Amino acid sequence: MTKHLISSADLSRDETIAILETAVSMHDLQRREVKKVPTLRGRTVINLFFEDSTRTRSSFEIAGKWMSADTINLSGKGSSTSKGESLRDTARTIDAMSVDALVIRHQASGACHQVAQWVRASVINAGDGMHEHPTQALLDAYTLRTRLGDLDGRHVVLVGDLTHSRVFRSNVITLKTLGARVTVVAPPTLMPSGIGAWSATEGFATGWDLDSVIDGDDPVDAIMMLRVQRERMSGGYFPTAREYTVGYGLTRERLGRLVARNPEVLVMHPGPMNRGLEIAADAADAPQSVVLDQVSAGVAVRMAVLYHLLAGDESARDDAERSVHA
Amino acid sequence: MPCPDLNEPETTSKTAGGARDVLSADDISRALRRIGHEVIERNKGAHDLVVLGIPTRGAPLGRRLAAAIGAVEGIDVPVGELDITLYRDDLRRHPMRPAHRSHIPAEGIDDKVVVLVDDVLYSGRTIRAALDALAELGRPRAVRLAVLVDRGHRELPIRADHVGKNLPTSRDERVQVRVAEVDGVDVVRISGGEPR
Numbered sequence: 001m002t003k004h005l006i007s008s009a010d011l012s013r014d015e016t017i018a019i020l021e022t023a024v025s026m027h028d029l030q031r032r033e034v035k036k037v038p039t040l041r042g043r044t045v046i047n048l049f050f051e052d053s054t055r056t057r058s059s060f061e062i063a064g065k066w067m068s069a070d071t072i073n074l075s076g077k078g079s080s081t082s083k084g085e086s087l088r089d090t091a092r093t094i095d096a097m098s099v100d101a102l103v104i105r106h107q108a109s110g111a112c113h114q115v116a117q118w119v120r121a122s123v124i125n126a127g128d129g130m131h132e133h134p135t136q137a138l139l140d141a142y143t144l145r146t147r148l149g150d151l152d153g154r155h156v157v158l159v160g161d162l163t164h165s166r167v168f169r170s171n172v173i174t175l176k177t178l179g180a181r182v183t184v185v186a187p188p189t190l191m192p193s194g195i196g197a198w199s200a201t202e203g204f205a206t207g208w209d210l211d212s213v214i215d216g217d218d219p220v221d222a223i224m225m226l227r228v229q230r231e232r233m234s235g236g237y238f239p240t241a242r243e244y245t246v247g248y249g250l251t252r253e254r255l256g257r258l259v260a261r262n263p264e265v266l267v268m269h270p271g272p273m274n275r276g277l278e279i280a281a282d283a284a285d286a287p288q289s290v291v292l293d294q295v296s297a298g299v300a301v302r303m304a305v306l307y308h309l310l311a312g313d314e315s316a317r318d319d320a321e322r323s324v325h326a
Numbered sequence: 327m328p329c330p331d332l333n334e335p336e337t338t339s340k341t342a343g344g345a346r347d348v349l350s351a352d353d354i355s356r357a358l359r360r361i362g363h364e365v366i367e368r369n370k371g372a373h374d375l376v377v378l379g380i381p382t383r384g385a386p387l388g389r390r391l392a393a394a395i396g397a398v399e400g401i402d403v404p405v406g407e408l409d410i411t412l413y414r415d416d417l418r419r420h421p422m423r424p425a426h427r428s429h430i431p432a433e434g435i436d437d438k439v440v441v442l443v444d445d446v447l448y449s450g451r452t453i454r455a456a457l458d459a460l461a462e463l464g465r466p467r468a469v470r471l472a473v474l475v476d477r478g479h480r481e482l483p484i485r486a487d488h489v490g491k492n493l494p495t496s497r498d499e500r501v502q503v504r505v506a507e508v509d510g511v512d513v514v515r516i517s518g519g520e521p522r
Contacts, residue, residue, distance in 0.1 A: 018424050021424060022424050022425045024427055025409060025412075025425045025426055025427040025428070026425070028427055028428065032462070032463070034462040034463075036462070037412040037413065037462075038412070038413060038458065039412040039413070039417060067412075304425075307412075307425065311417045312417065
């Protein structure tokens with residue numbers, strides 16, 4: 001297992017599956033009366049969030065606590081960063097307190113990769129700018145596997161603001177790692193530049209026309225609607241919200257056509273949802289929607305990630321041969 | 327990623343000193359039947375029993391023990407699996423192990439007599455972890471321990487109530503329990519160490 005989790009590409013297929021399978025047993029814990037296990041007793045996990053977050057930060061915090069790690073939340077706003085301290089100094093200061101893991105969300109793409117060069121602790125990327133969000137991709141994969149089983153050959157469609165979406169980047173990598181077939185759809189203005197080369201090497205399809213994908217020859221097993229990230233947009237990507245919805249929103253009518261092709265189709269959204277913009281309320285609350293399953297999987301998957309990154313020791317990983325029966 | 331089996335026996339001895347079989351498939355089956363009778367005798371019947379096997383190889387042994395008890399008493403004995411990975415005290419010192427799911431029978435363990443089943447009793451640390459795991463699932467009336475092989479070298483004050491076979495071993499010997507459900511064959515084998 002890698003020391004850091006910066007990109008979904010850090011995980012091999014076997015490692016990804018090991019985390020997802022561990023998450024199944026972590027999910028069982030969530031249904032128990034006593035949810036705590038002693039696994040990470042004595043470990044310290046710092047959540048360092050320079051961007052707003054509800055579900056990611058709280059689920060990392062709960063995950064750490066249920067594993068008996070000491071978890072501490074620091075937000076960029078309340079920390080010395082607001083006094084002008086650089087990210088490097090902040091990270092090294094925290095690292096100097098001998099913490100075991102830094103869970104970082106930052107508005108700059110590549111921030112976690114940078115921090116990983118500066119610290120001894122394990123760095124877990126909880127979303128860096130427009131780059132990646134690997135634990136989101138893992139929990140989406142977990143949700144899909146719970147409903148669909150093995151993802152080999154399954155057709156997953158991601159729709160929306162691809163340019164600004166770290167969820168999209170990590171999801172494509174994880175889904176391809178697990179053998180799914182992926183189609184991504186976005187308006188031309190929100191299609192990332194250079195996606196042609198990436199889709200060719202990674203092996204996924206791209207398109208501008210959502211309806212032709214829905215009605216195409218390849219029935220959709222799951223459709224993931226990405227959030228329109230107004231906070232990252234300086235305008236000009238599409239004329240009006242109404243026009244976006246007409247072209248790329250998951251409306252009741254589109255959901256109807258998806259269900260007609262495949263009654264088992266799954267509707268996903270990483271949240272927070274802009275109801276009425278990229279997803280209609282009827283679709284978000286439809287029986288096909290697994291949006292709340294995704295949230296519920298968040299804690300279990302993050303527990304599994306902390307477990308795989310922190311439970312073993314570096315030195316112990318070297319002598320895998322000398323496993324002792326207890 | 328190194329993911330060695332939980333119950334993979336200890337030290338890979340480089341001085342392989344001829345493996346020998348100490349229990350055959352028939353021996354294992356007789357031992358489990360005898361343990362079944364002992365459990366029933368001790369419990370004065372099969373009421374309130376819950377059998378929990380510790381993965382990997384304790385799990386199928388637990389199912390067989392439950393079946394053996396059930397066959398004698400003519401009832402279905404609740405049986406499950408108790409994964410103890412998250413409760414181990416040696417996680418820091420040993421390579422990553424994937425955590426497995428526990429399967430606890432629907433009736434739970436509160437006020438039941440839980441019979442833990444494992445393949446080999448050695449340091450006792452697995453059982454210590456299992457007791458911790460049990461405590462968070464409920465409050466059994468009693469917990470008993472049944473093992474196929476007790477090889478000694480305890481590091482904790484833990485003993486088995488029911489033992490298939492006591493095998494005095496040296497620490498550099500390796501005890502391999504193979505069960506049909508996992509390995510395709512039933513056998514207990516000792517290898518390594520000085521010739522005895």
